[in-house]
Amino acid sequence: MRNALNAYQNTEKMTLTKDADANSVLLVVMEELVKSIEMFQINIDNKHGNNEKKSRGFSKALSIIYTLQTSLDLEKGGPIAGDLFRLYEFARVHIIKDMRTGLINRSAEALLSIKEIYNTWLAVNTLEKSNG
16 A cells, blocks of 8 residues: 555655654545545536636546556455455446536446445544554
8 A cells, every 4th residue: 555655656645744643544545535526526617617627637536546456466455455446436437427428427326335334444443543
């Protein structure tokens, strides 16, 4: 995960301490993914949206998804890693399709699933930190 984070930080501005643990890194990356997809969706309308923000959200979301996919260990992670890979791929494909059509369609479904994973991971991380 650290190598994926370094690659991501080289292309995007993110603030993390040097001693950030993997869980904290994942939370920041997932939060940035949610924000990027939301920025893309808010600005998707060519008449009323901001094309620069739409493009920035689009490209940042795809970069984050690539980072998340390449950081998965499909051998050690088992079925959960495979399911996450497929979810990220679903999000990637439908963000691209929505960009082409200019309408929010199935990327909204992907965003809901990503938010659910983020909120679950946040709860687990908070529980782990409170337990010591």
